[in-house]
Amino acid sequence: MDLLQAMKERHSVRSYDEKSIEAGTVEKLRSFIKECNKESGLHMQLVLDEPHAFEGFMAHYGKFSGVRNYIALISRKGNDLEEKLCLVIAIGYGQTQGVSHNSKPREKVMNAEAAPQDWFLRGIDAALLAPTAMNQQKFTFTCKGNLVSAKAGLGFYSKTDLGIVKYHFELGAGRENFRWV
Numbered sequence: 001m002d003l004l005q006a007m008k009e010r011h012s013v014r015s016y017d018e019k020s021i022e023a024g025t026v027e028k029l030r031s032f033i034k035e036c037n038k039e040s041g042l043h044m045q046l047v048l049d050e051p052h053a054f055e056g057f058m059a060h061y062g063k064f065s066g067v068r069n070y071i072a073l074i075s076r077k078g079n080d081l082e083e084k085l086c087l088v089i090a091i092g093y094g095q096t097q098g099v100s101h102n103s104k105p106r107e108k109v110m111n112a113e114a115a116p117q118d119w120f121l122r123g124i125d126a127a128l129l130a131p132t133a134m135n136q137q138k139f140t141f142t143c144k145g146n147l148v149s150a151k152a153g154l155g156f157y158s159k160t161d162l163g164i165v166k167y168h169f170e171l172g173a174g175r176e177n178f179r180w181v
Helices: 003-009 023-040 057-061 118-127 158-173
Strands: 045-047 069-076 083-091 110-112 139-144 147-152
Touching: 003 158, 023 045, 110 118, 118 139, 118 158, 139 158, 147 158
Parallel strands: 110 139
Antiparallel strands: 045 069, 069 083, 139 147
């Protein structure tokens, strides 16, 4: 499965069973996280079999249950050596297949100077598949020729969401077709 297909098949799981993640999968995750850490400057960590992982307010707000495994995304807080937890991605085996997400219509998240080219529309379609906090999809893409800008809307995690959304846009549009401004 390639990344575009994985983006299309992504779904939201909130309830997990207690099945442990297989050793081979754990090793693949650790290897992938190691590569991501090298490229991103983040300090991602794989946490396994932690039964108290999602017991706080946000877990209840997001209606999570049975989460025992997750990936923590940690970054530098500032110029000092402190770090802060940015995001937590729950992983594991769902009690169900979860649900796919609804997307806004293209027109709600794009501005184009003229009739948009196919690559731009493919990028928008891919961006609309990106996970965003509470499925807010608070972003706008603007296209002038082959120049594209992306802007985060107002809302919690909207700037973090924008980075994820821009990556999805790049995969859908093809990096060779445009330039960020």
